[in-house]
Amino acid sequence: MDINHILFVSEMNPQIKDILNSYHLTQSYRFVTEAELSETDLDWADAFVSFQLSEDYDFSKVKWVHSLGAGVDHFLYKKSWDEQVLLTRMTGPFGQRITEYCLSYILADLQCHTPFSELQAQTTWQPKAPRLLSEAKVLIYGTGKIGQHIAKVLSSLGMKVYGVSLSGNSKPNFETVTSFSDHFSKITEMDYLINTLPLTEKTDQIFNRTLFQYTSQLLFINVGRGESVCEKDLLEALTSEHVRGAILDVFAHEPLGADHPFWRHPKIRMTPHIAAITTPEEAVACFVETLQHIENKHPLPNKVDMVKGY
Structure with a gap:
């Protein structure tokens, strides 16, 4: 050529x-x-x-x-x-960048950054024991290079890491990997869910009401594609506390419109598509x-x- x-x-x-x-x-x-x-x-x-x-x-x-x-x-x-x-x-250091992005929010959550900031604002001394990484479980959707890099780092720090992929084939650093046909089987146990999937017909709005009904007090992190999430269903899941918080770096329409409810939602943290810049x-x-x-x-x-x- x-x-x-x-x-x-x-x-x-x-x-x-x-x-x-x-x-x-x-x-x-x-x-x-x-x-x-x-x-x-x-x-x-x-x-x-x-x-x-x-x-x-x-x-x-x-x-x-x-x-x-x-x-x-x-x-x-x-x-x-x-x-x-x-x-x-x-191709490039996307795995490293996205891993550090996800790890920063997981550690902030386990170390109670938000609750302690709120207590500081109230001048309230109220100790609370942070949780350890080894006490937490994470489910990563997508076990390609990026998902594998996240799994390698998080598992090395003691987290129990599980995966979901199209094939369900086992991969290093994952406790188990399940296929799309069986991906609800592990969700109920999870503390964190990370999406790294590309956008295809099979992943379009895969994170929807049906999936969120299986979750309980889950922290959802999306570094894959915004179109993989049904935004209305995510908002409902946050209200019902099936999802206790969402970290969103990607959106169906970018930049996000100023009137979008994500901007002002107290349980959502947003970044402008910079996790893998x-x-x-x-x-x-x-x-x-x-x-x-x-x-x-x-x-x-x-x-x-x-x-x-x-």
Whole structure:
């Protein structure tokens, strides 16, 4: 596959352009915003590099599309794809970033940060014993690289870690892994639930009233995709205390509208999709490595499986 003309459509274009200059590549590049993007640009390009576009485009005009994010649902989900077009995705330290994000909230919960802050505001001295990680159980939806990294770290700290995946195949650092067909069997025992799943037809709104009815005083952490959660059902679960709190980094519509009830809900903590943020340096390094693999006809570990959708 000959790649000579590469089109970047990204908010990070100024930083990406500067960093790319240090690689001294021979290809020609264009850097445009989505507002500036035209059919002429797509006709010119052999490769298209972007993430989270607001519109659909005809990617059959190019040979290769590279996602600057780990997720590719914005390219594939409920959309047609020309299988002659190669699709690759960003890889990087996502497992480490997401693991530290989840661990920070789990520790804050076990160490009673919020209750002690409230007592401080009331000038009330009221000791309470924090719980240990070894006393807690967590269920991770998604046992791919990110889920496995979370499981490795949390299990090394003493947590009992369980998993749910499409296949239900066992993986290291998980006590057990169950399939989607049997994923309710462990939920009632859990203190924490972490979603790392990509968005597919099988994961769309998987976290719904049916699932939350099996939970009791659970802390829900979503670092996967916002569309995997039925927002109305999550709010109901928080009211009924099937879910005692939610840590949400991803949302069905981003940025979240100012009138959305999540903003002011006392049991919800929100972050603006930063649990696995891609830096310009990481984005360029992965792009260049993928380009070199293509040029040298080497296997592509970040090639997207069109059947699985990730």
